Amino acid sequence: MNTNRFVKFIVIGIVLLLVISVGGYFLFKSSTTSPPNEADINAIYQVVGEFGARLKDVSLTDSKQDIITAVDFNLKRLITNRLYQEFVQDTSKVPGRTVSSPWPERIEIDSVQKLDSTSYTVNGKIIGMTSVEMTQGGNAGETPITLTLKKVNGTWLIEDVT
Structure with missing residues (x-):
């Protein structure tokens, strides 16, 4: 049961990291396109x-x-x-x-x-x-x-x- 929680924690961490990375990419990309x-x-x-x-x-x-x-x-x-x-x-x-x-x-x-x-x-x-x-x-x-x-x-x- 302890291993199952650890796997869930790792999966949630990876998903959060991906979401933050993709969001940061689009946030940075739009700010570098100057008018x-x-x-x-x-x-x-x-x-x-x-x-x-x-x-x-x-x-x-x-x-x-x-x-x-x-x-x-x-x-x-x-x-x-x-x-x-x-x-x-x-x-x-x-x-x-x-x-x-x-x-x-x-x-x-x-x-x-x-x-x-x-x-x-x-x-x-x-x-x-x-x-x-x-x-x-x-x-x-x-x-x-x-x-x-x-x-x-x-x-x-x-x-x-x-």
């Missing part, structure tokens, strides 16, 4: 805003060399070196102006999601404009865009565009 940093979000909005505003200056109907020059002048400081190399290798991946009108005027952000401490995903849409919409309001169409931003040496840069 988005407001300064980071503001910097991301600024980078995406400037990127979107500069797309109209990248004419995709130009020669490959002219597209690369436009990327150098307009986008290079906003993107990672990896993405720049991807654009240089395949200019069909470069976002920009495909016709004279409508042109990409800006990127409107729908959501910003933190992936980890050094990367975010931004979902939005490229807003197209013509001279009519510029004077009368509205837009000439929207194209979905997803950007991945990465913090490189303390600066937020666009790592991927889809």
Whole structure:
């Protein structure tokens, strides 16, 4: 009978230890997932805003060399070196102006999601404009865009565009 009590005591101890361990894990896990940093979000909005505003200056109907020059002048400081190399290798991946009108005027952000401490995903849409919409309001169409931003040496840069 004494052995039976001892076994029950051990089983209860193991169950309590498991419950405490699992509870502690979930308690610790939720506290280590930090909320988005407001300064980071503001910097991301600024980078995406400037990127979107500069797309109209990248004419995709130009020669490959002219597209690369436009990327150098307009986008290079906003993107990672990896993405720049991807654009240089395949200019069909470069976002920009495909016709004279409508042109990409800006990127409107729908959501910003933190992936980890050094990367975010931004979902939005490229807003197209013509001279009519510029004077009368509205837009000439929207194209979905997803950007991945990465913090490189303390600066937020666009790592991927889809």
